[in-house]
Amino acid sequence: MKTSVKKIVAIIAAMAMTLCLFAGCGSSDSASSDGPVTIKFGIHVANPAEQEPVTNQIVTDFNAANDGQYTVEFEAADTETHSKNMKLEAEDGTLPDIFWIDASEAPEYAEAGIIADLSGYLADNADIDEALNGMENAFNNGDMQYGLPYQCNVQGFYYNKALFDKAGVDYPxxxxxxxxxxxxxxKLNAAGITPISIGSKNSAFAMWPFNEYLTRYGWDNLEGTYNTPEMVKCFEKIAALTEAKAFNDTVATSEYFDAKQAFLDGNAAMFGSGQWDCGACDEALGENVAFWWGPQFTDTDxxxxxxxxxxxAPIVVNAASMEDPAKAAAITAFLNYYYGPEAAATSFAGSIFPATNxxxxxxTETQYAMNSMIEALGDGWQSPTAAPDQTLSPAVQEALYDAIFGVIQGNYSPADALDKMDAAAAN
Amino acid sequence: MYWLSKTRYKIGLLLPSFCIYTVFILLPIAMAVRYSFTKYSGLGKPQFTGLQNYVRMFQDDLFWSSFKNTMIMFVLAFVLLLVLSFAIALLLNKKLKGSDLSKALIFSPAIIAPIIVGIIWVYILDPNVGIINGILDAIGAEGLKHQWIGGATLTPYSLAIVYFWQQLGYLVTIFIAGLKMLPEEVMEAAIIDGANEWQKVTRIIIPMMKSNISTVAILIITGVFKIFEIVQQTTGGGPNHLSETLVTYSYTMTFDSGDYGYGMSLATVTFIVSLIIVGIYSAFFGDKEEKKEAKARRKLAKEAKAAKKAAKGGAA
Incomplete structure (x- = not known):
């Protein structure tokens, strides 16, 4: 082979290799004009079948009921990765058709015009609007209905009745x-039982029982400043728990999953969480598990x-997907199913409160944790429009988590913790 | 290989690498610097805010605590790694019994993924379930028990030790390779001249291995400023960001707080700090002989080029 031919071959090979390098950057559309319309559902867990079995079941049922017409496929990643992916995909226009997003981030997507206004959908589906019973209001910014609740969250303390009995403590x-x-x-400490299991490592969001504290000190009435006398009192109550050694020694080095496991293994009397852990509590503790909102306070109005x-947190719809009539029809069909009575029944069967009523x-009788929640709800008390931590921008939300765990671990005084939130809000 | 020495072929061979380097290294750095002057949540258009992020950074206690942690880890890791990896390499270079097994054992942490290293060390350092405090408990030395990780004080020191453990084998290998390259006749001459072990090391080995030492030093400097997984796995930067390093704090601000502008300003400062440290090292401890040689090579090339040009001019 002549040298010039060699050179040409080498140049072609180099170009081919360079093209191959960039081949992975392309995107593919799973929708086909012949087969079923496929929509992507971006979800915040890496393994929906294991970690969100109810949603996985709803999607499986929907796919079976719409075989040949519509298919829903998960785009799954753990919460942090999912959140990053959504932002990156929003930038390059490859967002899934429907996706879960943290409530603190959803307003930014709405402002950027990336997600669809679902008020028309609700107007066309009065039965679903009625079944949501106002729960969708948390995701309406006055201009648009930018999301619908993924589920209904019930948050507070789970407690282990057997450990309360062992310590001779009355149930709350x-x-x-x-x-x-x-x-x-x-009393629990005196009996050698860790009162509350909690973990902050990579899971500062696991502050759910303290949403009730914030609400009961008038979170909804806050105007601009977080360091108020009422909020200081609220944080002082959390600090008092630390002083009383209410928490496990491993707060700093435990994750939420470690803390949950400690409670499920019977190593702590209480665990702050929400309805998503009902199934695990039933399985591990059976009839010994019960639920409590948290304490009432007498030093506040x-x-x-x-x-x-x-x-x-809401699920939102990609605005670009709604411009494609075939996809829009598939998305509407899926939303109808997701917020319909069949999916609600699936949710209850899986110990998850659906967003609809x-x-x-x-x-059923053996869903002990869920029944305890239903019993707690039986008093017919009011609920806030949204959990306090879900009403903040990502930076202030992060500062709230940091503030609460800072007080729990004795690193911040209540006033310092609240100042940090004010500083985050000012930035 | 005459044709490869032509300038256009050199350019042709370098161009693909240069393009990839530009797209994947230089451009992201430029973009990060650009975002550092903006307020940006990752969505929509960034708003230019000038030096606001940098002013905020210098007033941010957590930035200074991350900076302090990074510097503690850097100093500790740099001193321990540079001295001990060289010393161990000298030892393992001798034909001692069991040196091959020792080499394998020392190198083994380097092949473990950093995230797994983190998990392993959680079980060693955790103040409640860790082996160290467990042993101290078992031998009745409760007074020596500490919060090795998860506390506000000892975490950066502990993480430096973890990094040391992970990197040691790799750096020892580089030094051993350097030692093997030393000409035996020089060492033999030193022995004939009556040099003792200390003199051989300080007068012959270290001067002849300056470029190896520089490589290792720069690897340590750049490595320390990239420690991420170990922190994430052992403490997650906690409690309350007190064990964050510059890299993990930048990550937290960018992705957890959604403050891309501020996160990028932290990343930019991290990049500049590591460049400054590498620069200082090169200025004071870099291989001066090599620099002189490079300078001489450049001078010769320049002279050759001028001579060629003059010859061409004369021929014309």
Whole structure:
């Protein structure tokens, strides 16, 4: 072979290799004009079948019911990766058709015009609007309905009745006060039982029971500043729990999953979480598990009869997908199913409160944790529009998490913690 | 290989690498610097805010705590790694019994993924379930028990030790390779001249291995400024960001707080700090002989080019 031919071959090979390098940057569209319309559902867990079995079941049922017409496929990643992916995909126009997004981030997507206004959808589907019973209001910014609740969250403390019995402590009730709670903590400690299991490592978001604290100190009335006398009192109650050694020693080096496991293994009397852990609690503790909102406070004028039954983070619809008639029809069909009575029944069966309310949908006798929640809800108390941590921008939300765990671990005084939130809000 | 020495072929061979380097290294750095002057949440258009992020950074306690942690880790890792990896390489270079097994054992942490290294060390350092405090408990030395990780004080020191453990084998290997390259006749001459072990090391080995030492030093400097997984796995930067390094704090601000502008200003400062440290090292401890040689090579090339040009001019 002549040298010039060699050179040409080498140049072609180099170009081919360079092209191959960039081949992975392209995108593919899973929708086909012949087969079923496929829509992508971006979800915040890496393994939906294991970690979100109810949603996985709803999608499986929808696909079976619409075989040949519509298919929903998950685009799954853990919460942090999912959040990053959505931002990157929003920039390059490859967002999934429907996706879960943290409530703190959703308004930015709405402002950027990336997600669809679903008010028309709700107007066309009055039965679903009615079944949502106002839970969708948390995701309406006045200009548009930018999301619908993924589920209904019920947050507070799970407790292990067997450990309370062992320590000779009465079970908490809806009327239990902070002083009584402190007595409980002291008695549990005296019996050698860790009162509350909690973990902050990579999971500062696991502050769910303290959403009730914030609400009962008038979170919804805050105007501009977080360091207020009421909020200082609220954080002082959390600090008092630390002083009373209410938490496990491993707060800093435990993750949420470690803390949950410690509770499920019977190594702690209480665990702050939400309805998504009902199934795990039933499986590990059976009839020994029960649920409590948290204490009432006597040093504030804010309403105390508040139940933390709130919409979870929203699912939102990619505005670009709604411009494609075939995809829009598939998305509408999926939303109809997701917020319909069949999916609500699937949710209840999986110990998850759906975002919708339908008659004749209820938990079974052996769903102990869920029944305890239903019992706690039985007083018919009011609920805030959204959990306090879900009303903030990402930076202030992060500062709230940091503030609460800073007080729990004794690194911040209540006032310092709240100042840090104010500083984050100012930036 | 005459044709490869032509300038256009050199350019042709270098161009693909240069393009890839520009697209994947230089351009992201430029973009990060650009975003550092903006307020940007990752969505929509960034708003130019001038030096606001940098002013905020210098007033941010957590930035200074991350900076302090990074510097503690850097000093500790640099001193320990440079001295001990060289010393161990000298030892393993001798034909001792069991040196091959020792080499394998020392190198083994370098092949473990950093995230796994983090998990392993959680079980060693955790103040409640870790082996160290467990042993101290078992031998009745409760007074020596500490919060090795998860506390506000000892975490950066502990993480430096973890990094040391992980990197040691790799750096020892580089030094051993350098030692093997030393000409035996020089060492033999030193022995004949009556040099003892200390003199051989300080007068012959270290001067002849300056370029190896520089390579290792720069690897340590750049490596310390990239420590991420170990921190994420052992403490997650906690409690309350007190064990963050510059890299993890930049990541937290960018992706957890959604403050891309501020996160990029932290990344830019991290990049500049590591460049400054590499620069200082090169200025004071770099291989001066090599620099002189390079300078001489450049001078010769320049002279040759001028001579060629003059010859061409004369021929015309």
């Amino acid at each position: 009730t809806n009327a239990t006060t902070q002083d009584e709670f402190m007595e409980m903590v002291n 804010a309403p105390q009869e508040m139940a933390m039954k709130v919409p979870s 339908y008659a004749d949908v209820a938990a």
